[in-house]
Amino acid sequence: MERPRNHFTRGRSYKNDEITVYWKPDACIHASYCYRELIEVFDPGRRPWIDLSGSNTERIIEVVNMCPTEALSWKWNEDARNIDVERDQTNHIKFKRPELMSTEKAKDEIRPVSVKIMVDGPVVVKGNFTIRYNGKEKNFTNGIISLCRCGGSNQMPFCDGTHRKIGFEDK
Amino acid sequence: MERNELDENTGTSAIVEIIDNGPIKISGEIMFWDLKRDITxxxxxxYLxxxxxxxxxxxxxxxHKMRL
Incomplete structure (x- = not known):
């Protein structure tokens, strides 16, 4: 799905004594788990729409973890607690938004962006990057895209497999 | 409760720019592999x-400028 460039500009964070919840509007697909589960905290009709004082930390984490995208993610305010977070905490920033981890090690793990020229095929870009095309802009976190190199794709700028049909040879 | 702004633009390491009727420009922190020519x-x-x-x-x- 494509959206206008200005849609991607900013995100927000909300804190209580224990955790920070990050909101990234461009990632939301309106699955609605957050407000159906916990309208006291996540109320789209209120500004600001997230109010962490509406429930306890444990319940807020539980509901943030239900978000199927990276639109909602969370971390402990006490940095040391973020290191050993288990995989079942699906929306902890370690898994959804690694660029927000404060330790250098965590950041290094996601850099640099990998650019792979496939044999007689597309270029595959993987990591945390921004793509600009047709006046649009989109940020990828731990993302992967495949871009046409043969000139024949019907889904430019992305690869749609046409290189094989036209016998593209990279020489 | 505090509310902080978070700059999304600092979250990415590289920019992939599809130039209209031109190449793919990639800039930033890149690890490049050409699997056919075995180049790292x-x-x-x-510019690809x-x-x-x-x-x-x-x-x-x-x-590409010579296509027509």
């Missing part, structure tokens, strides 16, 4: 052919 590199900026006509693949050599 970490350039700060590359996407018209299929370059004689210096995978790089752009401006052959």
């Amino acid at each position: 590199d970490s350039p700060s900026e590359i 052919c996407r018209c299929g006509k370059s004689s210096n693949k995978p790089y752009c050599d401006s052959s």
Whole structure:
């Protein structure tokens, strides 16, 4: 799905004594788990729409973890607690938004962006990057895209497999 | 409760720019592999052919301008 460039500009964070919840509007697909589960905290009709004082930390984490995208993610305010977070905490920033981890090690793990020229095929870009095309802009976190190199794709700028049909040879 | 602004633009390490009727420009922190030619590199900026006509693949050599 494509959206206008200005849609991607900013995100927000909300804190209580224990955790920070990050909101990234461009990632939301309106699955609605957050407000159906916990309208006291996540109320789209209120500004600001997230109010962490509406429930306890444990319940807020539980509901943030239900978000199927990276639109909602969370971390402990006490940095040391973020290191050993288990995989079942699906929306902890370690898994959804690694660029927000404060330790250098965590950041290094996601850099640099990998650019792979496939044999007689597309270029595959993987990591945390921004793509600009047709006046649009989109940020990828731990993302992967495949871009046409043969000139024949019907889904430019992305690869749609046409290189094989036209016998593209990279020489 | 505090509310902080978070700059999304600092979250990415590289920019992939599809130039209209031109190559793919990639700049930033890149680890580059050319699997066909067995090349590994970490350039700060590359221009990759996407018209299929370059004689210096995978790089752009401006052959796209000669298409018509």
